[in-house]
Amino acid sequence: MNQRSTTTESTAHKVTIEDIFGQATRKVKSLLAQIEQATGSNGDNGDGIAELKQLLEALPFSTAEFGLATNRLRNASRYLQSQERGAARYELKMLALSLGRNRHQGRRRSPEVGSEQLPQAD
Secondary structure (H helix, E strand, O other): OOOOOOOOOOOOOOOOHHHHHHHHHHHHHHHHHHHHHOOOOOOOOHHHHHHHHHHHHOOOOOHHHHHHHHHHHHHHHHHHHOOOHHHHHHHHHHHHHHHHHHHHHOOOOOOOOOHHHOOOOO
């Protein structure tokens, strides 16, 4: 019996840190838009917050940066549960600023030490 097998090559999509920063930034903007559009109850933002937390965990933050980012997110979540939209909006905007700062910080070139910068021996 002659059987043909078909194989499909899966194309692996490489996810970069830049991609994750972009996803996290879009998620923050989405949460802010939901807050702005809410008229009564803030609804359930739990899924969006959980997704954003996972994205933050995937970013190359220092311990202090990660702690600040997750505190901002936790505070925003608590404020939303308490119907404090203004405070939640503030925390998310501060998180967005932090993401932007860290995102652009990775693009900076590290200083190079050339021979002209080394002290000359006498």
